[in-house]
Amino acid sequence: MAFENLTSRFQMALRRITGKARLTESDIDQMMREVRLSLLEADVNYKVVKEFTDEVKQQAYGEKILKGLNPGQQVVKIVSDELTKLMGETASELKLNPSGTTVILMVGLQGAGKTTTAGKLANYIRKNHDKNPILIAADIYRPAAIEQLQTVGAQLKIPVFEMGKTNPIQIVREGLDYAKTQGHNVVIIDTAGRLHIDDQMMDEIREIEVISKPNEVLLTVDAMTGQDAVNVAKSFHEALHLTGCVLTKLDGDTRGGAALSIRKITDVPIKFSGTGEKLTEIEVFHPERMASRILGMGDIMSLVEKATAEIDEAEAMSMMEKMMSGQFDYNDLLKQMKMMKRMGKFSGLLKMIPGMSTMANVDQIDDSQLAYIEAIINSMTKAERKNPELIERSSSRRNRISEGCGRSTTEVSRLISTLDKQRKMMRQLQNMNPQNIQNMAQGTYQPRESRAMRRAKKKSGGY
DSSP, X not given: OTTHHHHHHHHHHHHTTTTOSOOOHHHHHHHHHHHHHHHHHTTOOHHHHHHHHHHHHHHHTSHHHHTSSSHHHHHHHHHHHHHHHHTTSSOOOOXXXXXXXXXXXXXXXXXXXXXXHHHHHHHHHHHHHOOOEEEEEEOOSSTTHHHHHHHHHHHHTOOEEOOSSSOHHHHHHHHHHHHHHTTOSEEEEEEOOOOTTOHHXXXXXXXXXXXXXXXXXXXXXXXXXXXXXXXXXXXHHHHSOOOEEEEEOTTTOSXXXXXXHHHHHHOOOEEEEEOSSSTTOEEEOOHHHHHHHHTTOOOHHHHHHHHHHHSOHHHHHXXXXXXXXXXXXXXXXXXXXXXXXXXXXXXXXXXXXXXXGGSTTGGGOOTHHHHHHHHHHHTSOHHHHXXXXXXXXXXXXXXXXXXXXXXXXXXXXXXXXXXXXXXHHHHHXXXXXXHHHHHHHHTOOOOOOOHHHHHHHHHTTOO
């Protein structure tokens, strides 16, 4: 997952100072030494690292911090603010014409994920800005590039204009005319990947830029390339009028140095990030939220947005009412799982919850486990799904379900236990007052001990 190692190292460094009543310059120096090493290991540009650490030190050395209340938390806030500033402070909006046609030109190196990103972006714009996009296949050099874009377009039900392997400039010119006649108000041009040192190819993309007069020229950058991504961005920015970057494969990179270097060195904003392989997995890049994720503080805003976009409110309310009624069964559990799958990878969702990124093995949570649970539930009869007690009381039913889905009886028993715990928790929540529920959400709830528990503790010498 993106920034996995960086998050771990940052948390170790900041743990040195959080909770201390007083801080010395030596404490801050030790903390910043680890921060500097963690940034360099994440492949962040050296100049960026130096400026960042110098700025944090300068603010942290202030008398107000060193002698203030809770100085550790104040230093953490300084680090968070500086990380946010490094990545651009605020999200950078797409420039979409309120009327007429908006043209978006996708450029970058081969293999960065331009074609898939073009489709993701078209789908995002259609869904969030109520536009009618079309894709233009102008990559005539890479084998099967046109076919790939057509496949992406077909999956998303977005039209693709193509003319085979003719001249890309002619394709773009005729594609733009076609888009206007067919009423498409957003045109996304998928161009061939090119090396910034290839003069002939760079001349071609410059000519396409002149012809298409794009509102946005977006550089697709593979996050895994680290500092090389910065060099690529600089070269393309010198040749073209870049308006933004899209970072791809951010879900698979444990370093993430590109995200922390590009904006500072090139002054080109990161507008979107690819967060997975699905054609819906693209997000607006929010610097403050990304800083929060890097520091292991979660990202509740993005989690809420994902839930709002993917889950129908009436469906969610119906599910909540069923859970709170205590009548939650395997049919409901299956619906709940399908709702979560629409939101993306389970491990990624967990990391957006504050404090969960520090959980052991959170990155090892395998989404295939959800498929196994689905197979177990599908092996049950309609009566068993509706009445969980039937399986709890019968070992023969459990054995039959196990054989039917090809999973062990242990896994079947584990699922029975999971549902039982979920139902018990819902019953407990029903009997709690609102303040206790709020305390539980914040991790500060302390259940009252029963009289029997207190007697047993006293007998054993506990306190």
